[in-house]
Amino acid sequence: MTLKLPGIKNLLFKNSADSNLGIGSKSPEEITHLCKIYKAAAQTINHNTTTWLQFDTEEFDYNNMHHKTINNTRIIIKTPGIYQINGRFGIHLPASPATMFMTLTIVKNGAVTLDDQLLQFTGLNGGKIFCSTFAVLEEGDYLELNAFQWNVDSLNGETDEEIWHTRFEALRISN
8 A cells, every 4th residue: 555645755554474564665675774773781771861872783774774883872874765763762660769750862963853752650660662753864864862861870771672672763764
């Protein structure tokens, strides 16, 4: 099915046999501007400190948009276009305090906020915080995800990839 949106040409959504949704500018076979990365090891978010999240594992990276050891906080745009960008940070709360506040922010070129979310976690269960946005990006632009929390001395991100692991992704959806 092709979805018509003003200013966006040939956006295709297709369900594949394994129930994953493929999205591409022309056809699923032509998806070449897609990067999905995550953090396999816990990263500490200190109290009252902005932390740029690091990503050490690539689920897929079809255009060499991420490097695991050099600037591993970044997804670098190689082809201009309209991108969907998603970020997620999952946590388990420590025993104390019972309430914690956190922000998660998608940032372009180290300075421009594209999206941010504030979430209050209550109780010991924790949860996850999401950011998602669309942006017109140029070649050489880079995206980063940062976290900020207060009320807890330090906090580790969740590493269980089946549930709450920290992840970051960018997908070019149109020219």
